[in-house]
Amino acid sequence: xxxxxxxxxxxxxxxxxxxxxxxxxxxxxxxxxxxxxxxxxxxxxxxxxxxxxxxxxxxxxxxxxxxxxxxxxxxxxxxxxxxxxxxxxxxxxxxxxxxxxxxxxxxxxxxxxxxxxxxxxxxxxxxxxxxxxxxxxxxxxxxxxxxxxxxxxxxxxxxxxxxxxxxxxxxxxxxxxxxxxxxxxxxxxxxxxxxxxxxxxxxxxxxxxxxxxxxxxxxxxxxxxxxxxxxxxxxxxxxxxxxxxxxxxxxxxxxxxxxxxxxxxxxxxxxxxxxxxxxxxxxxxxxxxxxxxxxxxxxxxxxxxxxxxxxxxxxxxxxxxxxxxxxxxxxxxxxxxxxxxxxxxxxxxxxxxxxxxxxxxxxxxxxxxxxxxxxxxxxxxxxxxxxxxxxxxxxxxxxxxxxxxxxxxxxxxxxxxxxxxxxxxxxxxxxxxxxxxxxxxxxxxxxxxxxxxxxxxxxxx
Amino acid sequence: xxxxxxxxxxxxxxxxxxxxxxxxxxxxxxxxxxxxxxxxxxxxxxxxxxxxxxxxxxxxxxxxxxxxxxxxxxxxxxxxxxxxxxxxxxxxxxxxxxxxxxxxxxxxxxxxxxxxxxxxxxxxxxxxxxxxxxxxxxxxxxxxxxxxxxxxxxxxxxxxxxxxxxxxxxxxxxxxxxxxxxxxxxxxxxxxxxxxxxxxxxxxxxxxxxxxxxxxxxxxxxxxxxxxxxxxxxxxxxxxxxxxxxxxxxxxxxxxxxxxxxxxxxxxxxxxxxxxxxxxxxxxxxxxxxxxxxxxxxxxxxxxxxxxxxxxxxxxxxxxxxxxxxxxxxxxxxxxxxxxxxxxxxxxxxxxxxxxxxxxxxxxxxxxxxxxxxxxxxxxxxxxxxxxxxxxxxxxxxxxxxxxxxxxxxxxxxxxxxxxxxxxxxxxxxxxxxxxxxxxxxxxxxxxxxxxxxxxxxxxx
Numbered sequence: 001x002x003x004x005x006x007x008x009x010x011x012x013x014x015x016x017x018x019x020x021x022x023x024x025x026x027x028x029x030x031x032x033x034x035x036x037x038x039x040x041x042x043x044x045x046x047x048x049x050x051x052x053x054x055x056x057x058x059x060x061x062x063x064x065x066x067x068x069x070x071x072x073x074x075x076x077x078x079x080x081x082x083x084x085x086x087x088x089x090x091x092x093x094x095x096x097x098x099x100x101x102x103x104x105x106x107x108x109x110x111x112x113x114x115x116x117x118x119x120x121x122x123x124x125x126x127x128x129x130x131x132x133x134x135x136x137x138x139x140x141x142x143x144x145x146x147x148x149x150x151x152x153x154x155x156x157x158x159x160x161x162x163x164x165x166x167x168x169x170x171x172x173x174x175x176x177x178x179x180x181x182x183x184x185x186x187x188x189x190x191x192x193x194x195x196x197x198x199x200x201x202x203x204x205x206x207x208x209x210x211x212x213x214x215x216x217x218x219x220x221x222x223x224x225x226x227x228x229x230x231x232x233x234x235x236x237x238x239x240x241x242x243x244x245x246x247x248x249x250x251x252x253x254x255x256x257x258x259x260x261x262x263x264x265x266x267x268x269x270x271x272x273x274x275x276x277x278x279x280x281x282x283x284x285x286x287x288x289x290x291x292x293x294x295x296x297x298x299x300x301x302x303x304x305x306x307x308x309x310x311x312x313x314x315x316x317x318x319x320x321x322x323x324x325x326x327x328x329x330x331x332x333x334x335x336x337x338x339x340x341x342x343x344x345x346x347x348x349x350x351x352x353x354x355x356x357x358x359x360x361x362x363x364x365x366x367x368x369x370x371x372x373x374x375x376x377x378x379x380x381x382x383x384x385x386x387x388x389x390x391x392x393x394x395x396x397x398x399x400x401x402x403x404x405x406x407x408x409x410x411x412x413x414x415x416x417x418x419x420x421x422x423x424x425x426x427x428x429x430x431x432x433x434x435x436x437x438x439x440x441x442x443x444x445x446x447x448x449x450x451x452x453x454x455x456x457x458x459x460x461x
Numbered sequence: 462x463x464x465x466x467x468x469x470x471x472x473x474x475x476x477x478x479x480x481x482x483x484x485x486x487x488x489x490x491x492x493x494x495x496x497x498x499x500x501x502x503x504x505x506x507x508x509x510x511x512x513x514x515x516x517x518x519x520x521x522x523x524x525x526x527x528x529x530x531x532x533x534x535x536x537x538x539x540x541x542x543x544x545x546x547x548x549x550x551x552x553x554x555x556x557x558x559x560x561x562x563x564x565x566x567x568x569x570x571x572x573x574x575x576x577x578x579x580x581x582x583x584x585x586x587x588x589x590x591x592x593x594x595x596x597x598x599x600x601x602x603x604x605x606x607x608x609x610x611x612x613x614x615x616x617x618x619x620x621x622x623x624x625x626x627x628x629x630x631x632x633x634x635x636x637x638x639x640x641x642x643x644x645x646x647x648x649x650x651x652x653x654x655x656x657x658x659x660x661x662x663x664x665x666x667x668x669x670x671x672x673x674x675x676x677x678x679x680x681x682x683x684x685x686x687x688x689x690x691x692x693x694x695x696x697x698x699x700x701x702x703x704x705x706x707x708x709x710x711x712x713x714x715x716x717x718x719x720x721x722x723x724x725x726x727x728x729x730x731x732x733x734x735x736x737x738x739x740x741x742x743x744x745x746x747x748x749x750x751x752x753x754x755x756x757x758x759x760x761x762x763x764x765x766x767x768x769x770x771x772x773x774x775x776x777x778x779x780x781x782x783x784x785x786x787x788x789x790x791x792x793x794x795x796x797x798x799x800x801x802x803x804x805x806x807x808x809x810x811x812x813x814x815x816x817x818x819x820x821x822x823x824x825x826x827x828x829x830x831x832x833x834x835x836x837x838x839x840x841x842x843x844x845x846x847x848x849x850x851x852x853x854x855x856x857x858x859x860x861x862x863x864x865x866x867x868x869x870x871x872x873x874x875x876x877x878x879x880x881x882x883x884x885x886x887x888x889x890x891x892x893x894x895x896x897x898x899x900x901x902x903x904x905x906x907x908x909x910x911x912x913x914x915x916x917x918x919x920x921x922x
Contacts (some may be wrong), residue, residue, distance in 0.1 A: 001785065001786065001787070002510060002514050002784050002785055003701055003785070004511060004554075004555040004556075004558040004559040004561075004782070004785035004786070005508065005511065005555075005559060006503075006504055006507070006508075006555075007504065007506055007507065007508050007542075007719075010504035010506070012502075012503060012504060012556070013502070014560060014563050014564070015499040015500065015501065015564075015570070018499070018500045018501060018502060019499070019500060022500050031889070032818075033818045034842045034845075034846075034848065034849045035842065035849070036819045036847060036848060036849025036850070038476040038479070038480070038817070038818060038819075038820075039476065039479045039480060039483050039818065040476065040479060041473075041474070042467075042473060043467055043468065043471035043473060043589050044505060044575065044577075044589065045525075045577075045588075045589065046467070046468065047466065047467075047468050049463060050463055050464075050465060050466065053463050062529070062530070062545075063529065063530055064506075064527050064528065064529050065527070065528050065529070065530065066525050066526070066545065067525065067526050067528075067541075068523070068524065068525050068526070068579030069523070069524055069526070069579065070579065071579075077785075080528075081468075082468055082525075084527065093465075093467040094466075094467075095465075095473070097465040098465040098467075099475060102475050104478075104863060104867060105864065106852070106853075108582075108849065109476070114505065116505075116506075118529030118530065118531065118532075121564075127506075128505065128506065143852055143853045145831070145852040145853065146852050149850075149852070152839075156842070175536050226815055268832075269831070269832070269835060272831070272832035272835040272836060273835045273838070273839055274835075274836070274839040277643045314654055321465070323462065323463050324462070324463055324464070325462075325465070326462070326467035356499070357494045357499060357500065357834055358494075358497045358499075361497075370606070370730070370733070371644060371729075371730070371733035374730060374733040374734045374735075375733060375735070377734070378613075378734055378735040381495045381496065381617070382735075384495075385495075386495050386497060386830075387495065387496070387497055388496070388497025388569065389497070389610075391567070391606040391607050391610070392567075392604045392606065393605055394704060402565060406564065406565060406570050443870075452884070
């Protein structure tokens with residue numbers, strides 16, 4: 001006897017949670033499609049040679065390699081030919097380069113699949129997790145206007161997910177670069193190190209960060225450090241304030257001017273796309289992956305749960321697929337790490353218990369009535385209701401208890417009386433209500449009930 | 462520069478095909494849920510020790526093992542700890558055994574995920590492919606009545622997929638066993654070998670098979686062989702004929718009687734579930750995996766494309782999880798290998814070109830009008846239409862050409878005239894029709910157009 005168990009670092013759900021998770025996936029997908037993004041799926045395995053062009057040592061250590069039994073035997077020493085994707089960006093680069101001549105640009109794709117990383121096992125860290133990505137890829141060039149579409153998608157997704165108030169935080173790498181150059185910090189790596197220190201503001205406090213930056217390691221000018229600390233604290237409070245904060249940066253150098261102009265255009269179009277100004281803000285401390293993003297950068301946070309961190313991040317990059325194609329393919333994209341987000345939301349009690357995917361349970365009084373029950377179930381299914389039939393009769397109370405526990409809302413009873421009268425009895429477990437009606441009216445009556453329920457917002461558990 | 466390419470044996474699709482594939486997945490899922498099956502997803506990686514309990518050598522040779530870089534270095538000699546699932550049945554067994562106390566029985570689950578097999582690379586064989594499975598698992602016992610639900614699900618799925626006329630072929634392993642015992646072939650393995658020869662009837666012809674079975678290797682009695690060849694040719698032509706064919710088998714031994722009784726009950730309930738009698742038939746030659754199935758077995762074939770073989774198969778098994786649990790968990794299930802099916806249907810020209818997921822393209826005359834375009838797009842999206850906006854203006858003819866190629870049905874034009882009149886111009890590319898209307902009526906008008914389109918069946922390409 002083998003103990004049944006999953007490997008560490010994966011999230012496997014019982015059906016009620018799986019239903020809630022699936023609904024989140026569906027909501028994200030629906031909104032991605034609503035904004036005109038097209039679906040792509042790529043194989044979980046890529047050729048190692050193709051997958052690992054970019055990766056430094058750190059990425060490589062986290063990669064899962066794949067070998068069939070035959071390959072293992074033949075090739076015990078050599079590097080495995082196949083590896084599992086660790087994100088959706090490298091597969092996208094490979095996909096776009098491979099199919100370049102069959103795609104229309106700007107290419108708008110969404111992809112929602114699992115990715116794999118050999119992370120050290122710890123609570124809340126996953127080795128297998130869903131990423132839900134969208135990217136717009138241009139050929140040769142891509143207007144910064146596309147950078148304004150992604151906050152609109154983020155807004156649509158998280159509004160519909162209804163997990164609380166959120167803010168899409170915007171910044172621009174050119175603006176950051178220009179600002180740091182003006183402070184005498186021209187080296188990109190040094191900028192990155194300063195930003196990393198700045199990131200500790202919340203945890204270590206301003207005095208500690210100031211001491212570090214003016215101290216031995218960095219040796220920055222005290223006035224420059226003061227300016228930096230003022231700068232990274234900028235958060236706009238409204239659309240007008242965001243524009244004013246940009247104005248307040250003054251003329252500056254070319255990089256700063258470019259960054260300001262891009263952010264200004266993005267802000268105006270985000271507003272034109274109908275995103276409420278309470279849902280976006282400038283945040284000059286946002287930097288994201290410094291060797292990758294080159295323009296607009298995004299992070300999204302839940303206003304009431306800052307400890308969850310960014311729930312959707314991304315930005316603008318110069319060239320998607322330089323390892324695979326001579327074409328220049330600039331792009332802008334965002335990613336939602338749904339497995340981790342779901343886990344965090346559940347920990348925070350923010351996942352509403354979703355109820356069952358089953359709308360109706362048709363109970364069974366005894367085997368004689370089963371054919372009638374199956375006919376009623378058939379009518380319900382053709383009417384669009386997800387319907388389960390009790391196939392093995394038991395006490396009716398037990399069948400009701402099952403429906404209640406399973407989160408099934410409607411229970412249909414079809415006893416001898418009902419059969420001879422051509423009626424059914426329906427019990428609405430949510431409203432604790434019961435009624436008998438002609439069988440021919442059942443589908444229509446339940447539609448009315450559901451339409452009423454849809455009009456009223458559901459109370460999260 | 463690395464050549465961008467996928468590993469052999471995977472199916473990667475361009476967006477139009479991916480949309481068609483996704484619609485098939487959605488249809489299957491919708492119908493699985495309609496019959497009250499609950500979603501389950503399991504990790505792609507399982508512990509090798511857990512995954513490979515059952516497997517003989519043949520299975521093991523096809524398994525993909527997984528190792529992180531760290532594990533590869535530490536453990537170059539040992540067997541890898543992780544492996545990719547090669548079906549959804551073993552993960553289901555592990556899942557049910559692991560979560561037994563949290564599940565309600567009979568447990569009805571669906572699972573639609575990719576599985577991995579190190580198949581020899583050849584055309585139409587995939588190393589990564591989707592399986593779409595449903596199973597009903599009982600605890601201790603499971604009524605044969607559930608065996609009747611699965612043909613109803615198969616019927617609903619393939620009716621809605623609309624890939625042509627199909628027949629769900631039914632048989633029963635007990636009936637087969639009883640029949641062979643009556644012919645003096647009591648040994649299960651010998652029965653399997655005889656059935657394998659019988660399977661060659663179409664290819665080799667009856668004389669060849671008769672010669673083999675009466676010949677040296679088998680040495681069966683000529684009369685028995687004649688009876689077997691008559692028996693395996695039985696195909697019922699209607700519901701009444703199916704019952705008559707069962708009657709014609711006579712009393713027989715116990716196994717035969719049990720098989721006949723089960724098939725009879727299944728047939729009656731399949732009919733009560735509303736499956737038209739043209740969509741199911743007895744076929745006494747169906748056996749499926751002989752060491753696994755113990756009762757009802759199913760295969761489904763397309764009437765006009767017999768060469769595609771079974772598009773949905775399964776059956777009843779005695780005990781799902783004997784390796785992981787002392788509980789007896791009998792079940793019945795079916796599986797659709799969707800990747801292969803999609804590939805075959807595409808080869809046969811049976812995949813209708815799906816059109817885009819994008820309903821509307823909002824064109825752009827010049828940058829000045831963009832904010833208006835974004836507002837209209839916002840209204841369309843809130844009205845439920847998947848909408849793409851041209852963010853970088855170009856010649857209008859080029860924008861129309863893009864919509865046409867991409868399969869986008871509606872194109873919205875918002876020029877200076879329209880903006881000053883408060884109107885939009887809509888071009889319906891499918892009907893080659895064009896009209897101008899007040900902007901406030903746009904969403905309602907497109908809804909009417911789509912409702913009309915939905916009422917008319919689409920013509921496959």
